[in-house]
Amino acid sequence: MTDKRTRLIETAIRLFHERGFWDTPTALIAREAGVANGTLFNYFPSKAALVEAVYLSLKQSWATHLQAAAPSSGSVHDRLAGYWTGAIDWARAHPDRYALLGQLKLSDEIGDGARAHGIDMFGATLELIGEAMAHGVIHPIEPDLLKTLAEAQISAAIEFLGKHPDASVAETARTSYEIFWRGIAVALTGD
Template identity: 40%
Template sequence: MSDKKQQLLEASIDLFAREGFWNTSTASIAKHAGVATGTLFNYFPSKDALIDAVYMHLKHEWLQHIQRDYPVRADIKSRLEHIWYRNIDWGVRFPERYNLKQQLSLSGVLGAEAVDYEAEELAFLHELIQEGFNQGIFKEMSVDYFNSMVMAEMDATVRYATAQGLKDMALARLIALSSDVLWSGVAR
């Protein structure tokens, strides 16, 4: 990725997180990135394309974080716990990026490319969840409900830990507790 494109993405992330993506003009992004306004359109044909690129960039960072040391051969509970711990860790370390990723995900403004990217990148997670259902590990419920419940609890844990300023052992205890609460809610 070129330096200017990276500068534009980082400027967008910073301004979108502080001012909201609808309230941020492309001119202010270019200025914040230290490039001419026209330069932005050399990399992103529209603001919508920029929003999609920001989302895919954040999603890629997040995925790299949660997939680091992913225990591919471990049992389902261990793999789910790994994803749980790594997601909460990323959210607490990078709260602005986490919040923006969540906002963009729920906004309804993402284009087909961003939606397709997410589906491809999360295939391993969907396979893990389906494997759990196929093996009878999870309680009987729809996969959509399972996903919604997991994401809501994960989000609540990140928001609580961030608001409380939890670190080190206090954060580790909260993550372990929330993981236990989740598991007891979904496992048979």
């Protein structure tokens, strides 16, 4: 990514979180990023394109963090636990970005192509889940349902930690994951 494009996306992330993406004019984003308004449109042909770029930037940041957090080998249980904990850690380290990502996921501004690309960024996780289903480690669950259930339970753990600052992050992540695992595992052997 070019420096100006990165600066525009980072500025948009900050302003979209502060003001909402509907109430943030592109002129303000350009000014705050230190570029001419026309320059913004050299990188993003429309505000909708900028909103999608912000969405994809946030998804990529989260996906990269998950990949780094999860072990590359070991049982399915342990590898998925790494992704789970990584998701919670990223959201806690970047609460503004997590909140904005939640808003953008619900927005009509994000097209099907951007949504599909955002899902593809989590390819390693999805591949592991597919292999686990094929080998009978976890129940064959429709992938979008499984993703929705996981996101909801991760979100619940994050919300709990926000309301209970003295709670153990590690214990909350472990407990919330084990509850999820018991729902998807064919046998509760940890494999």
